[in-house]
Amino acid sequence: MNIDSDKTIKDLIENSMKINSKAFNITRCILLGLLTFYKDGLQFRELKSLLGNISDGKLQSNLDFLLEMEYTKRIKIELDKKNIQVYMIGDPGKIEIKKILKWMEILKIVEGGKNEQ
Numbered sequence: 001m002n003i004d005s006d007k008t009i010k011d012l013i014e015n016s017m018k019i020n021s022k023a024f025n026i027t028r029c030i031l032l033g034l035l036t037f038y039k040d041g042l043q044f045r046e047l048k049s050l051l052g053n054i055s056d057g058k059l060q061s062n063l064d065f066l067l068e069m070e071y072t073k074r075i076k077i078e079l080d081k082k083n084i085q086v087y088m089i090g091d092p093g094k095i096e097i098k099k100i101l102k103w104m105e106i107l108k109i110v111e112g113g114k115n116e117q
Contacts, residue, residue: 008109015103020069020096027054027062032089032097035072041086063087071096 034042034050042050048059066072071093075086089097 008106012103012106012110015099015106019099019103022065022069024100025062027051027058028066029097029100031062031066031087032071032093032100035087035089035093036097039088041075041088043084043086047087066093069093 030051031047034047044059044063047063048054048056051059063072063074067074069092070090072087073090075088076083077086078084
């Protein structure tokens, strides 16, 4: 390994430790990504539709966890005289998704510079 390789591997490991391992599962990462992309938030039914083959219980469980961690927030709004709930990314969620993305960028560097032995 050269100096750059050593630094990359060190960065990969150090940055992985900055990520909340409870938030880092594929469903929660997708939810954080969707709520980051859709700035105005999404309703439960919209999230379910976007995620496709996910049970109501699994989606709700993951949303509840993200709410508890304050990564997301649930806002009640009135639309056409109906009260609806919209999920939005919270500030801690924005910070966490940045950590995950930084780690993934390092992982991409590692993949690109494979040490063929």
